[in-house]
Amino acid sequence: MPICIECRYPVKTLYTSYSKADDRSLGKGVRLTQCPRCKRFADKYVEHDYVILFINLVLLKPEVYRHLLFNRLNREEGRFDKSVLRLGLLLTLFDVYLTWSRIEKLPLPPTSPCPTSSRTNATLLNTYPLILPYLFFLTLVVTSTFIVHVIIRTLCSISHYSRFGRNQTSMRKVWGMLLPYYPHPTRISTALFISSSTKLFPLAMMIWNYDLPSAATAVSWAVIVNNIAALEILMDCGYLKAGVLVGVAAVARRVVAGGLLWVAGLGTGEGEGVVGLGF
Known part of the structure; x- marks a missing residue:
């Protein structure tokens, strides 16, 4: 199950797609899920490209590590x-x-x-x-x-x-x-x-x-x-x-x-x- 990258609270989904014609990588046709605990976006990196992810990895941002380790990679245990x-x-x-x-x-x-x-x-x-x-x-x-x-x-x-x-x-x-x-x-x-x-x-x-x-x-x-x-x-x-x-x-x-x-x-x-x- 994915988690909120801000507070680690489990969420059912990270986003909702409401238009298949748009490109999710550009942030179109996607509504990010709000975390029920901290009230922030559960995973803002869903709509960010790899350049932004790499820069934040270099800066040791905990949120980008949680995004990769819990929400993008290792989906199958x-x-x-x-x-x-x-x-x-x-x-x-x-x-x-x-x-x-x-x-x-x-x-x-x-x-x-x-x-x-x-x-x-x-x-x-x-x-x-x-x-x-x-x-x-x-x-x-x-x-x-x-x-x-x-x-x-x-x-x-x-x-x-x-x-x-x-x-x-x-x-x-x-x-x-x-x-x-x-x-x-x-x-x-x-x-x-x-x-x-x-x-x-x-x-x-x-x-x-x-x-x-x-x-x-x-x-x-x-x-x-x-x-x-x-x-x-x-x-x-x-x-x-x-x-x-x-x-x-x-x-x-x-x-x-x-x-x-x-x-x-x-x-x-x-x-x-x-x-x-x-x-």
Whole structure:
């Protein structure tokens, strides 16, 4: 059931169409539903285009997140909207480019097969056919992202009432204080994908020459902030719980990414860039 994006109150419909000949995307032939609780329009973004939605996403407007997560996407519980899948694919492919560009500029680790202080990881990567480094970084990004989603979805699916017995009241209180309970994993992943659209900002680096490691690090931290805000808006759990979720997932991703890079002889990703913090 859709909700009012202002006060989260459930409503039956978001609008009423009274003329099929007009275009709803232009706001014609549509009468927006008024929320019975707050007396404001239940969802004003019904008649707004994607440009307005994206601008409000960047500004972290809670209303636009509620519009996307509750009223436009995930209408069928447990199934991803096709646009979310396309966004996830786009973010993954672009993350491969960012990660590859950042890692190849880092110095070779001492344990590398060709250790030289004046060389970078690009020296080692260039010894392989182009398809092999691409497949490696694709595996790195997909695995790291999978770890993040699994951890956050799993932690949110565990109720502190069922996790601890009556004799563990203190542990139950701590768990409930730090972690939220939200048994809707598809919406959680959708919120993470949408809030990670900040990753697309470095597209400007293809036109202007920026300092890639610094830009990638800034984007990673921006994605973390957006993820925390998106989870807080989705679950209405407060920034502390959302921050704990994202923090635990970020650490796990950092460990997994560093381990894969170390096995490949590319170090652990430490240096000028921060690997594995963005989603």
